[in-house]
Amino acid sequence: MLSYRHSYHAGNYADVLKHTVLTLCLESLKEKDKPFIYLDTHSGAGRYLLQSEHAEKTAEYLSGIAPIWQQNTIPAELEPYLSVLKYYNRTPTLKYYPGSPLIAKQLLRKQDKLFLTEIHSSDYPLLRQEFSKDSRAQVAREDGFLQLKSKLPPESRRGLILIDPSYEMKDDYQRIPFALHEGYKRFATGIYLIWYPVVNRKQTQNMIDGIINTGIKRILQIELAIKPDNNQKGMTATGMIVVNPPWKLYQQMQVLLPWLKQMLDPQDMGHIILNELVPE
Numbered sequence: 001m002l003s004y005r006h007s008y009h010a011g012n013y014a015d016v017l018k019h020t021v022l023t024l025c026l027e028s029l030k031e032k033d034k035p036f037i038y039l040d041t042h043s044g045a046g047r048y049l050l051q052s053e054h055a056e057k058t059a060e061y062l063s064g065i066a067p068i069w070q071q072n073t074i075p076a077e078l079e080p081y082l083s084v085l086k087y088y089n090r091t092p093t094l095k096y097y098p099g100s101p102l103i104a105k106q107l108l109r110k111q112d113k114l115f116l117t118e119i120h121s122s123d124y125p126l127l128r129q130e131f132s133k134d135s136r137a138q139v140a141r142e143d144g145f146l147q148l149k150s151k152l153p154p155e156s157r158r159g160l161i162l163i164d165p166s167y168e169m170k171d172d173y174q175r176i177p178f179a180l181h182e183g184y185k186r187f188a189t190g191i192y193l194i195w196y197p198v199v200n201r202k203q204t205q206n207m208i209d210g211i212i213n214t215g216i217k218r219i220l221q222i223e224l225a226i227k228p229d230n231n232q233k234g235m236t237a238t239g240m241i242v243v244n245p246p247w248k249l250y251q252q253m254q255v256l257l258p259w260l261k262q263m264l265d266p267q268d269m270g271h272i273i274l275n276e277l278v279p280e
Helices: 012-027 053-058 065-069 076-088 100-107 124-130 145-149 173-185 203-214 249-264
Strands: 037-040 047-049 096-098 115-116 135-140 159-163 189-198 219-225 237-243 272-278
Touching: 012 065, 012 076, 012 100, 012 189, 012 237, 012 249, 037 145, 065 076, 065 249, 076 096, 076 100, 076 159, 076 249, 096 100, 100 115, 100 124, 100 145, 115 145, 115 173, 124 135, 145 159, 145 173, 159 173, 173 189, 173 203, 189 203, 203 219, 203 237, 203 272, 219 249, 249 272
Parallel strands: 037 115, 037 159, 115 135, 159 189
Antiparallel strands: 047 096, 189 237, 219 237, 219 272
């Protein structure tokens, strides 16, 4: 039974990296007038109150988005991400953290479409309510992985697919390479973003090796660690696998990754990775 709720983790350092990469990729798609789709396989509730009981219990946002929100000067590459946060927080106090669906909702244009999926019984109604008046969006309570077969390819032949499970189900690690391959066979020109945690390095690396072994070309790895790998409980690093990365993304992350590490790993215990896993 699913018990994971992202409301406990909203705005943590993993969200910062994930949503920074997401906004840069969405902005790249908007450089052309032709419409595109945004497909989110594990959407969550959409919006998270940082003063809620869940968020306050873990307070992960205090070492994630909070120190960045307080900065007067940020890299230009971070501006699209911060602009969305400012839209949902009209006062200096950081009250709400937008999940990936709300980030896409704010950045997409009227000609673009959103396909959002959430299976959790508590989060799905919240997500549906967030998009009840948005004609661009379809919200479904289904297995998100299956959307890579049913929703692809899009008519526009342009799109971004975010694969972002909780990894609460242990087979998520095994399902991702297969699901990605299924989607890629149908839509080889799409941008695919796969978020991953590092709790057990071997388990994560096995998943990444599975992605490499699909034979898909043009794969970029972006990782931020705030602790050394260890055998204890808890996430020590977070990363994004990007298939068909926009041409500017590598250079943008060359600037952003060191800055994010300085902000989010002040004790300098972790590392960063920016690696072309598979060339073109």
